[in-house]
Amino acid sequence: MFTEYSVLENKLFQIIDDNGKVVNPSYMPSLSDSEVLKVYKQMLFARTADLQTVSYQRQGRIFTYPPNYGQEAISAAVGLRIRENDWLVPAFREMGAMLSKGVTLKELFMYFMGYEDGSAFKGANRVLPISVPIASQLVHASGIGYAINQTKEDSIVYAFVGDGGTSEGDFHEAINFAGVWKVPVIFIIQNNQYGISTPTRMQTASESLAIKAVAYGVKGIKVDGNDLFAMIKAIDESIEVCKKGEGPVLIEAITYRKGAHTTSDDPTKYRTKEEEMKWDKKDPMKRLMAYLQERGLWSTNEEEAILPQYKEEVDRQFIEAENYGPYPNEDVFKYMYSQMPDDLKDQLNEYERFLKWKESKLSNKK
């Protein structure tokens, strides 16, 4: 696959077309009908949760939120293949993969409400917290990969970054290091066409993002990220590469962010309706739905019947997060060291004095 779809020739790896027809059967991963349906339902749940989260934000009930809308297939493919002992290193637009790994929606909601406990992931093994500083997580991923090589564990790291993140120094450092030490990391670039408002053509002078793999001496591939099957196949082959000790792999997943960058962003200011309509035809769920319908595995009636249950479940977890209780002040300072050093203790004390001062100012105002 890596030879046939050479990044030097800028080829795009695809298995189904925009209408859900299999156009590349030789690469079709072997999945049972029920497995495909299960993944579709997970994507549907993630999309439902995502849309509702934007609504909660508009209700003033959570802080800023970065929507996943339109990018669900990438997370779903990773979610299908990632194992208990594998590591997930997310950026901040990988809700589906995090849910598959055992993170709960309640925890994600708590994160966006500002709770440190929202990053504790009590039921999920080996998931790093959401990473807002762009591309910084990739360095951690390479480090974890290096540790895996030392311990000789059977484990693989799945690390995410956006197209904008590829312009960061950390991207270079992480992949360069990973290539030198042949660490088992699958780097996945979610190329959703925009880094906030910067289009990909302004992000790099390279022909693609995947071609950067060549410079680092690692395997790379450009995949249709809105094609679930192509994503699964690309990951399967990348797993093989890592298992042989020939890692890492760089996957550029071509997708489109149908929503805003975050809830503070207005994409109509930098992209046209025509462009959005063009990408609507490539929507990952629409394509998978066509595939399922063709085989009589799923119908719009069944979907309409299940959606209210999904919505209710999302609301239920959200209200649980909302009722989590007050935010403990020391949480801001608590988690960097196992024992809080003196300077952090000073800061905590100062913060508490400040809160008292603020309180007195507020009561004076009244």
Next chain:
Amino acid sequence: MRYIFKFPDIGEGLEEGTIVEWHVEKGQSVKMGDPLVTMETDKVVTAIPSPKNGVIAAKYGKVGEIIHVGSALVEIDIESSEEMENTQPVEEEGAGVVGTLEVAGNDLILSASKEGVAPVDNQRKREKALATPVARAMAKELNIDINSVVGTGAGGRVTKEDIQKFFSGSSTTQAPAIQKEESRIDNRERIEVVQMSQIRKTIAKNMIMSKHNAAHMTVFEEAEISELIKIRERYKKSFADEGIKLTYLAFVVKAVAKALKKHRSLNSQMDMEAGSIIYKNYYNIGIAIDAPKGLIVPVIRDADTLSIKEIASEITEISQKAREGKTSLDDMKDGTFTITSYGSIGGLFAVPVINYPQAAILGIGRVFEKPIVQNSNITIGNIMPLSLSVDHRIADGGETARFINCVMGYLNDPVSLILD
């Protein structure tokens, strides 16, 4: 149980928003997630969904009014009382995902330095003022030296309000004429001060931007349209039966789209910084509409590919939407050329202001009868006055004249619109 829903900060440091449209009425039942109202803010135009199941007990503010963050938007009667727990909107103090973290106008936020915990000497004047980006931009716009403004924000930061106060306080030097005029009016009751709507602010900004940046030049012409009038009369009725209003404007749009294909500099824009001119190979014609709240310019997309009937149908549709105040930002995006038909209300010639950064705008005056000389005979002609403003930086006089000749030719001989 009554729940008061306050307008939340939905965009990291917003201060206010303008009501664009209400989606609920008093007494109406709503479910959590149902849209209550569409608000326009500095960041986005978006529907605000209900946070509760219940019945709308009160609504605050009319369309066009400004609502401050934290002010009541609606009151909802909800069923259970325990739902009130933990449901007050949360206060945001600068959370962000790769966005701005600075918070404007809140004097309760700890400043970065240690002095934040001690009482801050707000009156101290700094050499280089600390200020929020909003305040900095505002000062620049109003031509105020921000370093001479006393900050009242956290750590002595200059806030938007400080700039506003400073501006109104020093406006004698900024705008002496206006100040004098106002001071002469002793009786305050004889004037009315009205807050500008968002749309009025946008119009003002765009007009000034156009006049500052484009080199306006206008040419006037008279198109003889007797043939066109006959054709319109012939088809008006059958179009109306299909709910389409056949106006002269539909023909003008078609003529303009065709003429632009031959004279592409009028369908371009200049990028001074890049030192380039962007020629557009699509023809999206904006139509200036006198909507109830003010001037708006919805766009007819790819007008060159549409028939006159399709154009007429779109004009009917966008006018309807504009009257009902339902025009969305999307409807007004991506125009490449604009037509303003003030003549349908009145006026023969005008000097239209270019819809910047477009290169040209065509004004259509009132159609009237006038004696004209044809083959040495005086006959009665039907005249459509045309006023074409171009950005003279892009379009030279010759090209401008050739374009208007081309448009006139099509209008004078409408059959050529189809044959050509």
